[in-house]
Amino acid sequence: MKLTILGCYAATPRTFTNPTAQVLEINNHLFLIDCGEGTQVELRRNKVKFSKIKHIFISHLHGDHFYGLVGLISTFRLLNRESELHVYGPKGIKEIITLQLKLSNSWTNYPLYFHELTEKEPQLIFEDAKVTVETIPLNHRVYTNGFIFREKPGLRKLLINEAQNYGIDVALYQSVKMGKDVISNEGELIPNYLVTAPPDPPKSYAFCSDTAYSPAIVPQIKNVTVLYHESTFLEEHKHLAAPTKHSTAIEAATLAKEANVGTLILGHYSTRYSDIELFRKEANTIFQKVELADDGRNFTFK
């Protein structure tokens, strides 16, 4: 599971800071999460292959989270994309994009599907053999969802030496990995646990931005491998967090602790701060495993 931060600063794009966008690589999927203005340039800068992006998740309709979407969709068209693109986001996103494509007489030449969200409860919005994606209803000034990406449990790991010792035919290895007991070449029933080890625990990634401090989400994000949680403000400006429905680093860390997450990644910093290390310092007073998002930074979780 690999996360690439394309942009992680609040409000307006600036010369050296980009608004929210990130790419999650999980089980051969490349999911784009949010798409602020300039995201297509940051994708190029980070050498993300455009054609591998098939699903885009938009948290909410504030500009710093989606103004780059229409440009990316248009660029896909200019690059002669043929494969499907699925966009998940709040109701209204389809009208915004299609209106612009209509007025520029530039319909996509690839299938473009919108999955508009209106639910206020968590909702399964994507599922295939290996991954699920659910919404995390957040508390912001407009209708907003976070997203939780979960690997499904993988196959058990074949212990190849044991399997050979017990005389298991190669043709049965897939059944063994699926947890089945099998009959050896000598006609013996071999219990599965003798020739396999448990699969790696499935990894999960929760993206929560933008949101006020919301303890209600703890049960849903419990034990996730990685939590990205916005921390727009430091303690000195915590009086600004509630009215703008944003969070502080301390609040993000408190949720991370309550939810017992593996790693907390902070981001969506107000551009008033010049030293983002202060966010880590404050969060560390509550929770130890804190990483700082920054534009162009990669995180790999094994």
Add this chain to the structure above:
Amino acid sequence: MKLTILGCYAATPRTFTNPTAQVLEINNHLFLIDCGEGTQVELRRNKVKFSKIKHIFISHLHGDHFYGLVGLISTFRLLNRESELHVYGPKGIKEIITLQLKLSNSWTNYPLYFHELTEKEPQLIFEDAKVTVETIPLNHRVYTNGFIFREKPGLRKLLINEAQNYGIDVALYQSVKMGKDVISNEGELIPNYLVTAPPDPPKSYAFCSDTAYSPAIVPQIKNVTVLYHESTFLEEHKHLAAPTKHSTAIEAATLAKEANVGTLILGHYSTRYSDIELFRKEANTIFQKVELADDGRNFTFK
């Protein structure tokens, strides 16, 4: 008259090239012309003061000419702009912008006026004491206008020594500059030409992008000080110009020659070319005074 090129490349924004946007400084106005994705960042990079932009002219509704507009309008709001903003562009632009502001619950806190264009004939769209702006109907795949910015003739220049010699009261200087004959302190009628020189010839700037080769515009752009004309293609790809309704460098130069313009600036280069000097080389076979737009380049016309 000063022109700052924020972006001058066709199609998609890339790591080191920006889509169309430029700032024209003329008689204390700061006009923004087109606003591709990322324009607000380029304005910052070029140290253009946001609050001085009061008029934005959008040529057409292809993304590389206006996808940065909604972000700029939103950023003005975040910066607590108070002064009016006027946007001139094709019909539909108001719906595109207001839909997005509505869905993000982010109406501007400053007066925002849209002047939607539908005319197919040249039209005066702005006028004050010193400057006029007219549309130049262009021939592109969607409804498109160029714009011509003209200084009005200035006041005559007072020859201060002559005025003193002829005994003209200081209170009459403004009348003298306006071309009037006045009475001297000795009661004599002083003909204006004795104490003034003609004003500088008014400058003018024509912006023509995007467009197929259109000789029909020659009468309107005749004798302009500066013509910016798109040149998407070189001769080797001229077969692409007509179907996409773009122009070649040779075509742009041919118009410049026919219209007897002072300087031709080329831009809107296809990103397939790595050496833009080739555009100048080809244009120079027809017309001598050719400049190349490039991102971040400034031109001052005295």
